[in-house]
Every structure is written in structure tokens, then in C-alpha cells.
Amino acid sequence: MRIVMLGAPGSGKGTQAQRLQQDHQLPQVSTGDLLRRAVADKTPLGLKAKATMDAGELVSDEIVLGMIKERLAKPDAKRGFILDGFPRNLAQADSLNAVLAELGQKIDTAVLMDVDFEILMKRLTGRRTCSKTGQVLNIYFSAPAELEACKKAGGELVQRDDDNETTIRNRLQVYERQTAPLIDYYQKRSLLKTVEATGDVNDVYARFKKAVGLK
Numbered sequence: 001m002r003i004v005m006l007g008a009p010g011s012g013k014g015t016q017a018q019r020l021q022q023d024h025q026l027p028q029v030s031t032g033d034l035l036r037r038a039v040a041d042k043t044p045l046g047l048k049a050k051a052t053m054d055a056g057e058l059v060s061d062e063i064v065l066g067m068i069k070e071r072l073a074k075p076d077a078k079r080g081f082i083l084d085g086f087p088r089n090l091a092q093a094d095s096l097n098a099v100l101a102e103l104g105q106k107i108d109t110a111v112l113m114d115v116d117f118e119i120l121m122k123r124l125t126g127r128r129t130c131s132k133t134g135q136v137l138n139i140y141f142s143a144p145a146e147l148e149a150c151k152k153a154g155g156e157l158v159q160r161d162d163d164n165e166t167t168i169r170n171r172l173q174v175y176e177r178q179t180a181p182l183i184d185y186y187q188k189r190s191l192l193k194t195v196e197a198t199g200d201v202n203d204v205y206a207r208f209k210k211a212v213g214l215k
């Protein structure tokens with residue numbers, strides 16, 4: 001099963017992809033995570049990408065495509081994957097089709113995580129990642145027990161550098177300008193499924209699984 005996740009920053013792509021990965025052993029391939037790792041490791045690619053990410057702009061197609069090609073060629077991606085944060089513009093979507101054609105594969109479903117725009121700012125400013133487990137949490141929306149569990153496991157709740165109001169505003173604009181046209185792109189190819197992504201995380205997960213044809 002090969003899934004593309006679409007949706008504005010904060011719409012819950014990562015949260016839902018993480019759950020599907022755990023339950024169905026489908027690797028979550030997040031270009032944002034791959035880039036953040038490169039930044040943390042101070043690789044040449046990471047050093048190049050950091051300022052762009054901090055500004056909330058898109059990193060060059062060339063860099064991102066190179067990462068994706070390498071990742072999708074790994075053995076665990078043979079039986080499927082969940083693309084989280086890629087493609088991000090029309091050129092990337094065309095490149096993805098070309099990469100998959102070379103591998104004899106194609107996308108099964110593009111899932112749009114549909115969220116009321118007003119709640120995105122709160123979700124993003126409240127987001128924290130557990131340094132121990134990598135779980136994505138939220139100081140406003142996660143259950144206190146979940147937040148506590150991270151600390152008990154010896155982790156810390158870490159905030160992303162680009163989750164500040166100024167950068168978030170730009171990321172939302174970049175999404176509208178460059179990524180939202182992909183909704184039409186996948187709709188025209190009869191691959192688009194829209195998931196109502198506001199409300200309880202478990203309810204959203206149930207709708208997400210249904211959209212990709214899983215129980």
C-alpha cells in the first residue's frame with residue numbers, strides 16, 4: 001500500500017502516519033523528519049537546508065528528491081510506505097511518479113487531512129516531540145498521562161525550531177500557494193480521499209484507516 005498524505009502544517013499528517021506505521025508496519029517516510037535529522041547531524045545537506053526551514057520555505061526540489069529516491073529504494077519500502085510531507089508542489093508530484101515508475105510502483109491513495117484553518121496555529125504552537133520515543137504530542141490537546149509518560153520514560157518534550165508564530169504563518173502561506181494545488185492534481189487522477197481531521201485523534205485515525213481501505 002502506497003499512500004501520500006496531504007494537508008496543511010498541523011493537520012495531523014505525522015500523528016496519523018506514525019500510528020499507521022506502528023499498526024501496519026508501513027514505513028512513514030517524512031521529508032521533514034529526514035531534513036531535521038540532517039540538520040541535527042550537521043551534514044552538508046542539513047547545513048544548507050536549515051535557514052530555509054527556519055524561514056518556513058520549501059527546501060529545493062533537488063535535495064528533497066535525492067532523499068526520497070534513497071529512502072524508497074530501501075528494502076522496507078518494497079511492500080509500501082506512507083509519504084508524509086512529500087510531494088509538496090506539482091514538480092515534486094511529477095518527479096514522484098517518475099521515481100515510482102522506475103520501481104514499477106504507483107500511488108494507491110492520496111489522503112487529504114482536512115482541518116479548520118483556525119485551529120492550526122494552536123496545534124502547531126502547542127506541539128512537542130518526546131525526545132525519547134519520538135511521539136508527537138501537544139501541550140494543549142494530549143492527555144496529561146501521555147505527556148507524563150514521556151517524562152517517566154526519561155524523555156523531554158522538545159519544541160521544533162519552526163513552530164513559532166512567525167514561521168508558522170509563512171508555512172501556512174507556502175502551503176496555500178505551493179502545496180494546495182496538489183489536491184486538484186490527485187483529484188483529477190481519481191486518487192484523492194478526504195478525511196475530516198478535526199476532533200478526537202482516535203476518531204480521526206478510524207476515518208483515516210477507512211479512507212485507505214483498512215479496518
Ligand code: AP5
Nearest residue numbers: 009010011012013014015031032053059085123127137138
Ligand atoms: P514538515 O515536517 O513536513 O512540516 P509540515 O508540513 O509543516 O507539517 P507538520 O509536521 O507541521 O504537521 P503535521 O500535519 O504532520 O501535524 P502533526 O501530526 O505533527 O516540514 C517542515 C519543513 O521541512 C518545511 O517547512 C520545509 O522547509 C521542509 N520540507 C519538508 N518536506 C519538504 C518537501 N517535500 N519539499 C521541500 N521542503 C520540505 O500534528 C500537529 C500537532 O497537532 C501535534 O502537536 C499533534 O499532537 C496535534 N494533533 C494532531 N492531531 C490532532 C487532533 N485530532 N486533535 C488535537 N490535536 C491533534
